[in-house]
Amino acid sequence: MGILIFITGAVGYSTIEYMFRGYTHWSMALTGGACLLTFYYYVSEYKETPTLAKAAVGACIITIFEFFVGIIVNLFYGWHVWDYSGEPGNILGQICPEYSLFWFLICLAILVISNNLYSLYRAFRHGIQD
DSSP states (O other), X not given: OHHHHHHHHHHHHHHHHHHHHSOOXXXXXXXXXXXXXXXXXXXXXXXXXXXXXXXXXXXXXXXXHHHHHHIIIIIISXXXXXXXXXXXXXXXXXXXXXXXXXXXXXXXXXHHHHXXXXXXXXXXXXXXXX
16 A cells, blocks of 8 residues: 555656646655655544644645755755745745645645545445445
8 A cells, every 4th residue: 555655646746746847856756755655654643633733744744855855856966856945934945834835735635535535435335235
């Protein structure tokens, strides 16, 4: 299951970047996979946490990954994958509050969609067992 989650995150993150920026970088696929897998394990462990709190944790997970990956790919290697230097509240040009809010909304959407899919799965499975 972990590999499927990782691949979904890799494809999803890259697709979002491509849709909004017109391009992406292979490091973003790896980052997206790691982010979604980490978020999945968090949500699996803390099932009773309110949805908004889960989305906030998800935004923090992505922001932390983005910060450290940015330090490596942008500052250390100089690949210039992204640069938030012009954004208000940025830290070293790697993260900024605007994108953290965007990650919160993405995580909220992921939670709503996955909860609905799980409900459908349970209803379908229950219907088969009757």
